[in-house]
Amino acid sequence: MFSCWLSRQYWGFSTPTGRIAHLIRGSLSRTLVLSSQRRTPEFSSFVARTNTCGELRSSHLGQEVTLCGWIQYRRQNIFLVLRDFHGLVQVVIPQEESAASVKKILCEAPVESVVQVSGTVISRPPGQENPKMPTGEIEVKVKTAELLNSCKKLPFEIKDFVKKTEALRLQYRYLDLRSFQMQYNLRLRSQMVMKMREYLCNLHGFVDIETPTLFKRTPGGAKEFVIPSREPGKFYCLPQSPQQFKQLLMVGGLDRYFQVARCYRDEGSRPDRQPEFTQIDIEMSFVDQTGIRSLIEGLLQYSWPNDKDPLVVPFPSMTFVEALASYGTDKPDTRFGMKIIDISDMFRNTEVEFLQDALSKPQGAVKAICISEGAKYLKRKDIESIRKFAADHFNQEVLPVFPKASRNWNTPVAQSILEEQRSGLIRLMEIQEDDVVLLTAGEHKKACSVLGKLRLECADLLEARGLVLRDPALFSFLWVVDFPLFLPKEENPGELESAHHPFTAPHPSDLQLLYTEPEKVRSQHYDLVLNGSEIGGGSIRIHDAELQRYILATLLKG
Amino acid sequence: MFSCWLSRQYWGFSTPTGRIAHLIRGSLSRTLVLSSQRRTPEFSSFVARTNTCGELRSSHLGQEVTLCGWIQYRRQNIFLVLRDFHGLVQVVIPQEESAASVKKILCEAPVESVVQVSGTVISRPPGQENPKMPTGEIEVKVKTAELLNSCKKLPFEIKDFVKKTEALRLQYRYLDLRSFQMQYNLRLRSQMVMKMREYLCNLHGFVDIETPTLFKRTPGGAKEFVIPSREPGKFYCLPQSPQQFKQLLMVGGLDRYFQVARCYRDEGSRPDRQPEFTQIDIEMSFVDQTGIRSLIEGLLQYSWPNDKDPLVVPFPSMTFVEALASYGTDKPDTRFGMKIIDISDMFRNTEVEFLQDALSKPQGAVKAICISEGAKYLKRKDIESIRKFAADHFNQEVLPVFPKASRNWNTPVAQSILEEQRSGLIRLMEIQEDDVVLLTAGEHKKACSVLGKLRLECADLLEARGLVLRDPALFSFLWVVDFPLFLPKEENPGELESAHHPFTAPHPSDLQLLYTEPEKVRSQHYDLVLNGSEIGGGSIRIHDAELQRYILATLLKG
Structure with a gap:
């Protein structure tokens, strides 16, 4: 089983910052050119136009086009720039008396009006070419024109450099969609999903099956949307995922299923969550973890946009235990270092009380991250806000230490640490001039979690100060594997509950542990992480009825 | 705009009669072979098997396969037939002492258990080949075997010749899906939709855009499913179609949109209607009727199953007026004749009272259909039931007339008609020996409607008697065009309402009539009819704001 969230991925591509907008705008035509290595779509089949505005070049000289x-704009009633999704083209308004009606239409139509023009592609006069414009060598000398629809005054101009608030963009969504950025986003998504379908359906024999939307309630899981049926007291639910349907399809012998599936969760909106979202939903029979990981790597490689660097597969892989220890999270952002280091051994004989305290407890540890050039880029108030964040959100003490910095905002405790462990720290963590170390102590998982959060906070702070830690062109994929199969129940830690769900298969090496130390059993669940976001995940399912019964009845007391 | 209902089309292919099942079963492997002209999907990539059961041939001799x-079944503990979606293969159970454990697994596993076997592809001994089985020249000599899941007693056998009730099939849907017929249906649908996407997206530059499911109520139209939101007193509705979204996408400059769209109508289930159904939803800018019809014809031609005769385009086209006059319906089944003939002129001077009556009224007419060989195939009680049907459902008198038949069940009225008009009828309707004419009189539309229904009833009756009127291998596509733009309101025939919806553009030739005789204006709505079922439809939309305002405010008084 594997599900990959399309909606989130989509957001990942649509970050509307100026810089990315520029990159993407440049690449719109590149994408179209590259996809012509397959076969150029005929954008003008079946319709009134002969060409798109963006495609005209010197090779079209002399052609009659519609x-x-x-x-987009008009200059001195002589030129008009026409726009469609493909680009811009300059149109010459005829000035002859005999073309007065055409001139009237083109000079009077307000900006953003929709027009149809026919004419001849001609060279721009020498010196008037515009090398910044893909169609900049030519212009179209208009013979006939028709106003298809006149535009009234708009709430904002359709120009990429005009800044609009998010609220205004959403209110006039149909106008916002005219921007290059939004056109690019929607078209990129369509092309990428199409390539995913080609890979699954045409190359690997998957069957695309639509499962029902009006469904029964599933116990557990997220809050569901409820729909009254025609029978009083009976309700449908919108599915959280096609989970049950696809399991039944496997039982039914449809051994390779996929669906671009809409899922519904009545849990409000957050930046990375919407009440309805779409996932690529996959289920295969007779497969193991290696197989499904290869399938997904191949899927992403095949459908990856042509204007980005090709993906290198296989993706790196990391165990859950390692992810937690080094990054404090199960979804590490591996675009940059700043890993968590265990420095417990250095402090076995410390006299600092809160470190002694932490190390004397089970799973107690001292952990640290090194912020390169932190002393140069971070201000005193930054460090203070980081410490406050740790205290407020994790109730955890964090000490900034400047092992080699000339500046020094150390607290007295930190100074005493420094005296004792300075050289050890410098050696173990490869400290450079101007580096800052953030140090904390406590139970292993908690200490890692707080430093994992601070790692990301510090990256944000450093980037706000102009340092580039995370290359925006980098796509750092990572498999996280070997999750625990069970976790202690929150309300009753003596009992176990499934970490994901009770159908996840145990790791083959840990099968015997199920009967002796089930809390130590690793699962065959895997997550796919991109730049610190979980973008997909799944698991090998139990197909052995006896094992499933044992887990449900004995271990989970279901 | 164009929408083509996938769910219905799907049903069209899945008629589970014995005869079609056989045809289709034969063509499963043919489809897979033909699609390999593109590129054979790798059905065994990423998984434990090396081959599918159905693909092994003599060319695999000597290969080690999994x-x-x-x-499927077992013979004398020596042979086992294994099944997957691709076909059947014979497996030889090893009889040596050293392979006792393998033999035990394969001999003890109940039928329908799932197993994984490895072994060598060998020739069947001479004389034991099975030419009816695609894999009938070979068998697999098993070396290792694993029981993946054992099967208990099932509610029915998974064999195509075992008859099951519809209710039992639905109750055990996951078992029913194992049948060849259901596997074929789901795979055919997946392949056909995939080819539609290739045509729209890759060949013609359409953008696949997912529109939201949680939406506002749309006034008018079908009854909608309602979903309570988190805000008391506020509700979402499930969309009846992505109508509004796609119009906004056109405004937004996404000038070629499509979606395989789920639609919802809370109107109960009928054989050709379900509460949720799927349609290919298309919207284009800058297009006219000719363009959209060519697009749809190309779409169907491109995505048509390889094992059927290729479609011939363009499809024939018929006006609404002609469809009503000749077939009594706006969705004529053109696989057979038996057209409605207007015989009013022959009866201008009739003395038969009910004919006189009908002809004296506005739009009054005498109409007839000729049932070829009706006197041979239909019984007296058939004719009686036809007359009763017309009387019960349409309150309409229908007379059977046997112009040349030796048998004669004519009523006295019919006899007097016969005397006067026999020769005229025979000439006009090209009556043969044994033909029966069904004659009715009344208002044009009503008379046509009743004969249109009787035409289909008679076809059913004749086919039940063994005559083949409608070739089951025939796909008779037809465009129905030039629908009226407005209809008189049912509750107040003095006022007009939209025949489809108020955004449909008028026929360009009828623009002036809008201001003089709007009831005569034809629309640019078109329906696609297949074998007497409406499988799609759409219209050119009004893009002229002033015209739209005139229709809404003045004509519809909206």
Whole structure:
């Protein structure tokens, strides 16, 4: 089983910052050119236009063309720039008396009106070419024109450099969609999903099956949307995922299923969660973890946008235990270092009380991260806000230590640590001039979690100060594997509950532990992480009825 | 705009009669072979098996293979037939002492258990080949075997010749899906939709856009499913179609949109209607009727199953007026004749009272259909039931007339008609020996409607008697065009309402009539009809704001 969240991925591509917008705008035509290595879509089949605005080049010189587009701007009633999804083209308004009606239409139509023009592709006069514009060598000398729809005054101009608030963009969504960025996003998503379908359906024989939306309630899981049926007192639910359907499809012998599936969770909106979202939903029979990971790597490699660097597979893989120890999370952002280091051994004989305290407890440890050039880029108030964050959110003491810095904001405790452990720290953590160490102590998981959060906070702070830690062109994929199969129940830690769900298969090496130390059993669940976000995940399912019964009845007392 | 209902089409392919099941079963492997002209999907990539059960041939002789499949049957503890979606293969159970454990697994596993076997592909001994089985030249000599899941007693056998009730099939849907017929249906649908996507997305630059499911109520139209939101007193509705979204996408400059869209109508289930159904939903800018019809014809031609005769395009086209006059319906089944003929002129001077009556009224007419060989195939009680049907459902008198038949069940009225008009009827309707004419009189539309229904009833009756009127291998596509733009309101025939919806564009030739005789204006709505079922439809939309305002405010008084 594997599900990969499309909606989130989509957001990942649509970050509307100026810089990325520029990159992407440049690449719109590149994408179209590259996909022509397959076969260029005929964008003008079946319709009134002969060409798109963006495609005209010197090779079209002399051709009679018909274009349909939106008026981007007009210059001195002589030129008009027409726009469609493909690009911009300059149109010459005829000035002859005999073309007075055409001139009237083109000069009077407000900006953003939709027009259809026919005319001849001609060279721009020498010196008037525009090398920044893909169509900048030519222009279209108009013979006939029709106003398809006139535009009234708009709430904002359709120009990429015009800043709009998010609220205004959402209110006038149909106008916002005219921007290059939004056109690019929607078209990229469509192309990427299409390539995913080609890979699954045409290359690997998966069957695309639509499962029902009006369904029964599933116990457990997220809050569901409820729909009254025609029978009083009876309700449908919108599915959280096609989980049960696809399991039944496997039983039914449809041994390779996929669906671009809509899922519903009545849990409000957050930046990375929406009440309805879409996932690529996959289920295979007779497969193991290696197989499903290869399938997904191949899927992403095949469908990866042509204007990005090709993906290198296999993706690196990390155990859950390692992810927690080094990054304090099960979804590490591996675009940058700043890993968590265990420095407990250095402090076995410390006299600092809160370190002694931590180390005397089970799972107690001293942990640290090193912020390169932190002393140069972070201000005193940054460090203070980091310490406050740790105290407020984790009730955890964090000490900033400047092992080699000339500046020194150390607290008295930190100074005494420094005296004793300075050289050890410098050696173990490869400290450079101007580095800052953030140090904390406590139970292993908690200490790692707080430093994992601080690692990301510090990266944000450093980047706000101009340092580039996370290359925006980098896509750092990572498999996280070997999750625990069970966790202690929150309300009753003596009992176990499934870490994911009770159908996840145990790790083959840990089968015997099920009967002796079930809390130590690793599962065959795997997550796919991209730049610190979980973008997909799944598991090998139990297909052995006896094992499933043992887990449900004996271990989970279900 | 164009929408084509996938769910219905799907049903069209899944008629589970014995005869079609056989045809289709034969073509399963043919489809897979033909699609390999593109590129054969790798059905065994990433998984434990090396081959599917159905693909092994003499060319695999000597190969070591691993198969995963369901036990279809076992013969004398020597042979086992394994099944997967691709077909059946014979497996030889080893009889040596050293392979006792393998023999035990394969001999003890109940039928329908799932097993994985490895072994060598060998020739069947001479004389034991099975030419009816695609894999009938070979068998697999098993070396190792694993029981993946054991099967208990099932409610029915998974064999195509075992008859099951519809209710039992639905109750055990996951078992029913194992049948060849259901596997074929789901795989055919997946392949056909995939090819539609290739055509739209890769060949013609359409953008696949997912529109939201949780939406506002749309006034008018079907009854909608309602979903309580988190805000008391506020509700979402499930969309009846992505209508509004796609119109906004056009405004937003996404000038070629499509979606395989789920639609919802809370109107109960009928054989051709379900509460949720799927349609191919298309919207284009800058297009006219000719363009959209070519697009749809190309779409169907491209995605048509390889094992059927290729479609011939363009499809024939018929006006709404002609469809009503000749077939009594806006969705004529053109696989057979038996057209409605207007014979009013022959009866201008009739003395038969009910004909006189009908002809004296506005739009009054005498109409007839000729049932070829009706006198040979239909019994007296058939004719009586036809007359009763017309009387009960349409309150309409229908007379059977046997112009040339030796048998004669004519009523006295019919006899007097016969005397006067026999020769005229025979000439006009090209009556043969044994033909029966069904004659009715009344208002044009009503008379046509009743004969249109009787035409289909008679076809059913004749086919039940063994005559083949509608070739089951025939796919008779038809465009129905030039629908009226407005209809008189049912509750107040003095006022007009939209025949489809108020955004449908008028026929360009009828623009002036809008201001003089709007009831005569034809629309640019078109329906696609297949074998007498409406499988899709759409219209050119009004893009002229002033015209739209005139229709809404003045004509519809909206």
